[in-house]
Amino acid sequence: MIARIPGSKSITNRVLLLAAAAAGPTRLDDPLESEDTVAFRTALTDLGVPVEVGADHWEVGGAGGAPTGPARIWCADAGTAARFLPVLAAAGQGEFRFEGTEQLTARPLGPLTRALAELGAGVEPGGSGGLPLTVHARGLRGGELKLDSSTSSQYLTGLLLSAPLMREPLTVSVAGLVSRPYIAMTVALMRTFGARVTETTDGRDSTLRVETGGYTGTRIRIEPDASTASYVFAAAALTGSTVTVPHLGRDSLQGDLRFVEVLAKAGARVEIGADATTVTGTGPLRGGFEVDMGDISDTFMTMAAVAPLADAPITIDGIGHARLKESDRIAAVAGNLRALGIRVEDGPDRITVHPGTPVAATIACHRDHRIAMAFSVLGLRVPGITLDDPKCVGKTFPGFHEELHRLFGPQAS
Incomplete structure (x- = not known):
């Protein structure tokens, strides 16, 4: 029997962000149409990124960089939106507020908000340390950073995806990285859009360096999830x-x-x-x-x-x-x-x-x-x-x- 499995959520949402930041348009063939990906796609349009939805593809008009606020973003239940998009916003200019459901609001963001503050963003997390989150963006400087990724690899992914938009190359040292295959996926997709990324590993410890230079739009087919x-x-x-x-x-x-x-x-x-x-x-x-x-x-x-x-x-x-x-x-x-x-x-x-x-x-x-x-x-x-x-x-x-x-x-x- 042939199973009809929809596109990967992880790839769809990563590619959406890369396409939004890229110079020139990107076409996603066979993207996943689900609550999480629609929430992510809608968040991008609220950030000013045009997305055209076809029967079996999406066309994203790349902004050629990070967004300009003000903007209010509803992340719904999408953890990837809450962990990837604040970094993209922080690399831009203006004020951005990120909100989500009660379930998403309960999920932690501490390692990410601390990293954003260290990179130069003004960050106001909610009472639980996560959403609702306000980001006062003035660009991110890059440089060297140590990150706790022992509970989620999404913090590291969020920083990596927007690193080419920072003023200086970003070098991230990570101890106790979990879900390492998701980082390999992220790096591979970044390279598809033209990013230069190097990685050294020692067990569960890793150091990744991302050069500046932004992204270039492309065409990509989304694998089944x-x-x-x-x-x-x-x-x-x-x-x-x-x-x-x-x-x-x-x-x-x-x-x-x-x-x-x-x-x-x-x-x-x-x-x-x-x-x-x-x-x-x-x-x-x-x-x-x-x-x-x-x-x-x-x-x-x-x-x-x-x-x-x-x-x-x-x-x-x-x-x-x-x-x-x-x-x-x-x-x-x-x-x-x-x-x-x-x-x-x-x-x-x-x-x-x-x-x-x-x-x-x-x-x-x-x-x-x-x-x-x-x-x-x-x-x-x-x-x-x-x-x-x-x-x-x-x-x-x-x-x-x-x-x-x-x-x-x-x-x-």
């Missing part, structure tokens, strides 16, 4: 089916494609080709292993949700930063599995799921799209699983439930 693909890949493994995701192959920019390696540990057959990835279920899932999913933490919920049907316990570790996402994802997964009658042990950065026979229950989604989609996969094998907020999948994949039903029929009802 690898995090979203994890659900259909897991569903194939769980149901003994074969699912192929086209245009997501060995040269993908997305580290989350490595989720299929975890499925291979669990017994699935995996084929990663030049322009497609295929997963085939070969029988009951195998357990009895421990896996570090820190670099692909957006997919740990997918594995944890189906782990009760494995033949031995599965332990996932390295995922402490997942507690600071749309929800405390470790606690949310553990709580839902216990509601299904499954034995679970969880700690600050890990979860162990034991085999069992799940019972019918309503899943508490916590307004988190990934919780909803992960447990929908388990629902293919466990009758009576329902979601308390099925529409929250609209954050990244509005058509998720329909596509799961198309692929797996009555099992996905």
